[in-house]
Amino acid sequence: MIFNLTYKSILxxxxxxxxxxxxxxxxxxxxxxxERIVKTGKSHFLxxxxxxxxxxxxxxxSIEILLNLIFxxxxxxxxxxxxxxxxxxxxxxxxWSVPISVGDSFKGFDVVSTNADFxxxxxxxxxxxxxxxxxxxxxxxxxxxxxVHVAKKLGLKLGDKVHLSHGNSQHVHKNRAFKVGGILKxxxxxxxxxxxxxxxxxxxxxMEWQSGYFVDMQISSEELSHMxxxxxxxxxxxxxxxxxxxxxxxxxxxxxYRGENLKAxxxxxxxxxxxxxxxxxxxxxxxxxxxxxxGAIFTMLSSMFSTLNEKRREIAILRSLGASVKLIFSxxxxxxxxxxxxxxxxxxxxxxxxxxxxxxxxxxxxLPDFYEIVMLVVMMAIAVLASVIPAIKSYRYSLQDGLxxxx
Amino acid sequence: xxxxxxCQFKYDKEIIIDINSLKIKxxxxxxxxxxxxxxxxxxLNLLCGILEPTTGEIEILGTKLGSLSNSVKDRFRADNxxxxxxxxxxxxxxxxxxNISLACKFSEVKTSHVKNMKEEIESLLDxxxxxxxxxxPAMNLSVGEQQRVAVARALIGKPKIIIADEPTSALDSDTKxxxxxxxFKQVESQNSTLIFVSHDKSLSSNFxxxxxxxxxxxxxx
Numbered sequence: 189m190i191f192n193l194t195y196k197s198i199l200x201x202x203x204x205x206x207x208x209x210x211x212x213x214x215x216x217x218x219x220x221x222x223e224r225i226v227k228t229g230k231s232h233f234l235x236x237x238x239x240x241x242x243x244x245x246x247x248x249x250s251i252e253i254l255l256n257l258i259f260x261x262x263x264x265x266x267x268x269x270x271x272x273x274x275x276x277x278x279x280x281x282x283x284w285s286v287p288i289s290v291g292d293s294f295k296g297f298d299v300v301s302t303n304a305d306f307x308x309x310x311x312x313x314x315x316x317x318x319x320x321x322x323x324x325x326x327x328x329x330x331x332x333x334x335x336v337h338v339a340k341k342l343g344l345k346l347g348d349k350v351h352l353s354h355g356n357s358q359h360v361h362k363n364r365a366f367k368v369g370g371i372l373k374x375x376x377x378x379x380x381x382x383x384x385x386x387x388x389x390x391x392x393x394x395m396e397w398q399s400g401y402f403v404d405m406q407i408s409s410e411e412l413s414h415m416x417x418x419x420x421x422x423x424x425x426x427x428x429x430x431x432x433x434x435x436x437x438x439x440x441x442x443x444x445y446r447g448e449n450l451k452a453x454x455x456x457x458x459x460x461x462x463x464x465x466x467x468x469x470x471x472x473x474x475x476x477x478x479x480x481x482x483g484a485i486f487t488m489l490s491s492m493f494s495t496l497n498e499k500r501r502e503i504a505i506l507r508s509l510g511a512s513v514k515l516i517f518s519x520x521x522x523x524x525x526x527x528x529x530x531x532x533x534x535x536x537x538x539x540x541x542x543x544x545x546x547x548x549x550x551x552x553x554x555l556p557d558f559y560e561i562v563m564l565v566v567m568m569a570i571a572v573l574a575s576v577i578p579a580i581k582s583y584r585y586s587l588q589d590g591l592x593x594x595x
Numbered sequence: 596x597x598x599x600x601x602c603q604f605k606y607d608k609e610i611i612i613d614i615n616s617l618k619i620k621x622x623x624x625x626x627x628x629x630x631x632x633x634x635x636x637x638x639l640n641l642l643c644g645i646l647e648p649t650t651g652e653i654e655i656l657g658t659k660l661g662s663l664s665n666s667v668k669d670r671f672r673a674d675n676x677x678x679x680x681x682x683x684x685x686x687x688x689x690x691x692x693x694n695i696s697l698a699c700k701f702s703e704v705k706t707s708h709v710k711n712m713k714e715e716i717e718s719l720l721d722x723x724x725x726x727x728x729x730x731x732p733a734m735n736l737s738v739g740e741q742q743r744v745a746v747a748r749a750l751i752g753k754p755k756i757i758i759a760d761e762p763t764s765a766l767d768s769d770t771k772x773x774x775x776x777x778x779f780k781q782v783e784s785q786n787s788t789l790i791f792v793s794h795d796k797s798l799s800s801n802f803x804x805x806x807x808x809x810x811x812x813x814x815x816x
Contacts, residue, residue, distance in 0.1 A: 189700060193686075200688030501683045507645060508680075509748075510673020510701035512666055 190515065194522045197502075201495060205527065208488045212531025215484040216567070217539045218477040220560050224543075226470050228552045232313060234459050236377050239311040241432055243453045244268070244276065244442055245424035250453040251462050257288055257424045258455075259378050260298040264291055267421035272447050276425070281438050284309050284428040287387055291423065294352050297338045299383045301390035301419075307333075309428060312377050322346045323370035326386050329413035331369030333384040339371045346371060352385065352393070364393045364409055391419040427452075481567060485574050488527050492520065492578045496585075503586045516586050517579045524575030528568055596621040596755070596788060597642070602651030604641060611637050612648070613813040619804075621755075624782070624789045626799040629808030635792050638812070639760055642790070643676060644668040656755060673701035677749030677787070681761035684745030685733035692716055692729035695748045705752020719747040722784075723777050739770045743777070750781050757782055759791045763798065775801070 198205045237243075237258055245253035246266035255262040270287070277285035286306045292299035300306075304326045307318055321336060323346045332352075334344060344350065349365045366385065374380055392412050407415075429438060435454065442452040503516050540554045556564065597619035604612035611634050619625055629635045640646040641653060644660045653660045656675060663671060677698070685694045695716050699706040709715045716729065725743045733741060742762055749757050759778070763771045779801055782789045791802065799805045 196686075196688045196693075502686055504680075505684065505686060508643065508672070508676070508678040509698050510669050510671075510676075512669040514666075 190518050190522055194519055194526065197519075198523065198526065204491045204495070208484075208491045208527045209530040209534060211484040211487040212481075212528055212571075213535035213538055215477070215481040216532055216535025216564070217542065218480050219474075219563065219567075220535070220556060221539050221542065222473045222477050223560060223563070224539075224552055226473065230463060230470075232376060233463055234456065235313045236459060237310065237312060237426075237455045238314050239428070240309065240426045240455055241429045241435055242427040242438065242442070243424060243455055243458075244427060244450055245453070246449055247451060248449075250451065250458045251465075253424065253451060253453045254455070254458040254462060256290060257426075260290060260300075260382065265423055266449070268424055268450065269448060270419050270422055272445065272450065273422055273425050275447075276427070276442065276445070279438065279441070281429050281431065281434045282427055283430040286310070286426040287419075287422045288424050288426065289387055289390060289419065289422045292352065292390065294338075294350065294383045295342060297335070297342075297381055297383050299352060299385060299390075301385050301387040301422075303387055306384065306426075309426065310379070312375055312379075316375070318375055318377075318379055319373040321371045321373045323368070325370065326384075327369055328367065329386065329389055329392075330364070330366045330409065331386065332366045333370040333372065334368055335372050335380040335382045336374045337380045338383055339368070344368050344371075352383075364412075387419050387422070388417050389413075392417050481570075484531070485571060488524055488571065489574055489577060492524065492575070493581075496578055496581060499582060500585050503582055507586050513583055513586055516582055520579035520582055521572060521575045524578075525568075525572055528571035532564055532568065596656055598654040600652055600654075602641070602648045602653060604637060604646065605649040606637075610814050612641060614638075614651075614811055615813060617811055619788060619790070621788055622786055623804055624779075624802045625791065626802035626805040627790065627792045627808050627811075628794065628796055628799065628805065629792065630794055633808050634812055634814065635808055636760070638808070639758060639790075639792065642758065643672055643678070645672075670702070673698075674704040675755050677751075677754040677757045679742070679745045679749045679757070679759040679762040681763075682738060682741070682765040684748070685736075685741055687734035688732065690730045690732050691720075691727055691736070691744055694733050694744055695719070695751055698748045698751050702752060705754065708752045715751060716747065719750060719781070720744075722781055723747055724773070738765045739767075739774070742766060742774060746774075746778055746781065750785060750787075753785045753787070755787055757787045757789045759789065761793050761795075762791075763793070763795070771798070 243253055243257055245257055246268050247253050247256075252262055253265065256265050273285070273287050276282065284305065286302055286309055288306070289301040290298065292301070307320075307325050310318055312318075320333075321339075323333070326333065332350060334342075338344070346368055348368045350368065351364070352366060366389075372379060392415065395417070427438075429435060439452040439454070442450050506516060507513075536556065543552050543554055546552075597617070599614050599617040601616070602612065602614045603610055627635065637646065641648055642655075644653075644663070647661065655671075658671065660668060660671075686697070689697065692713070696712050699709060699712070713729070720727070720743070723743045723746055725740060725747075727736065727740060727744075733744065736744065742765065745762070749759075762778070763774055766774055775798060778789075789802075791798075792808075793799075
């Protein structure tokens with residue numbers, strides 16, 4: 189009975205009803221979408237680097253080390269002596285080690301000098317290796333490996349020749365041509381935007397630069413590649429332990445390393461700390477989407493109020509036929525319940541379609557999880573509570589007007 | 596069957612209705628003449644149990660309205676009344692059939708008086724000389740047609756009391772006459788009591804009782 193009347197009444201005002209449903213749906217898409225993306229983004233962010241027990245650099249701040257060595261933002265770190273690296277990597281507890289040198293750039297992209305071990309040991313999202321779209325790990329002395337964004341943006345293909353520049357300056361190593369030896373698959377990590385070269389090659393081309401001036405050493409690229417050049421300094425290193433139970437011991441050992449001021453950073457800890465710094469951003473997003481929902485409720489209310497005058501007559505008719513005040517009240521509550529229910533269903537469908545077509549590099553879920561369902565139930569409750577306002581108004585009208593509406 | 600005694604209704608401390616005594620017999624056709632603003636609408640609301648008198652008692656069909664709870668009163672109204680307003684009688688989004696049968700949705704008594712809903716509606720509309728498709732939405736009907744559908748809804752289920760509040764005011768004089776004729780015929784065939792309120796005295800000729808509302812209502816407004 190209530191349902192039939194509500195249904196017919198809604199059918200009569202399709203447009204207004206659909207607009208209300210749509211505005212609720214939009215707010216559902218925003219609220220759930222942001223929540224879902226933030227959640228996925230968070231877990232992905234916290235897994236930017238995984239399975240690496242320790243990142244070592246020369247700085248006092250763990251976040252600074254993380255920013256410089258993994259995210260490639262920040263002002264740079266003090267150098268670490270290569271000899272220290274060699275010594276640490278020979279610690280009994282260490283299973284593997286990868287040296288990293290940062291600070292160069294190529295056409296706006298950061299260059300990381302390392303060795304082939306980087307692609308064997310660097311993992312993200314709980315154990316995924318960086319995979320190659322084309323080509324493979326360093327083979328040739330002059331090989332560079334490009335992150336997917338670098339290759340795409342600069343239009344570089346496998347085998348293309350590139351000239352790297354020195355530091356962050358405009359000095360290009362014109363005489364030394366590098367070749368694209370590999371292009372990485374998209375990992376949605378900072379590696380997508382990096383250029384990788386071998387540490388020894390980086391050291392070699394830097395030999396020709398002294399105090400900021402180019403010194404022609406009259407050596408062919410071929411000869412240079414066969415010279416056994418060892419870097420003197422690097423920016424830091426990634427370490428894997430044989431037994432991760434020993435992490436605190438090793439951390440302590442590195443932090444008190446006699447030669448230099450080193451700091452061992454446990455990635456998961458530092459990432460969590462870094463994420464906390466950014467989480468207010470997430471709160472702002474959630475706040476905004478919450479406001480959008482409030483806006484949708486007001487849209488619904490205003491559309492219900494705008495038809496209330498017209499409804500006064502209907503209320504009088506129903507009252508004269510013996511409809512109780514309760515029924516009149518339920519008619520209104522029912523209508524807004526349907527608007528919100530419709531909005532929630534439509535919003536979820538919209539969101540799934542959006543997630544499907546947006547084709548995120550992150551795996552964003554199609555279905556709401558428990559927390560989101562709780563959110564939806566709360567939205568529903570708020571909407572039904574809000575519908576009480578026009579329902580109370582209609583109740584007042586029905587008492588005041590009785591059978592005769594003076595409109 | 597309707598017995599009103601010493602009934603007063605106050606709104607904001609102002610007495611709007613003050614009726615010493617009014618008795619209406621079963622099957623009576625009462626014409627109540629009154630100007631607008633004379634408290635007619637309030638009186639009808641009291642009669643239907645939508646408003647409660649401040650003092651006094653309204654007894655209808657042997658039931659004291661004041662003794663009923665709100666929901667029982669609603670049910671009482673659904674069972675025993677048929678109402679026609681001056682206009683906007685129908686829910687615009689329901690069709691003719693749905694509008695008429697709506698009266699029975701709230702009342703088992705009315706429903707029990709109807710054997711076959713569709714046939715009953717058709718014969719009522721026939722008697723009211725209205726030939727429209729039952730599935731026509733109410734909003735597509737002319738005012739005259741709407742008023743007849745409203746009469747059919749008031750009559751269906753044979754309620755004991757029919758209340759008509761200026762039902763002809765939206766009609767032109769030709770339709771007015773035929774409307775009155777048809778209304779009377781149906782009310783008589785069902786033996787319902789008719790309470791007809793209007794400011795138009797020319798309509799009163801067929802009624803067996805004619806009251807001036809200002810004679811009944813002692814309040815001077």
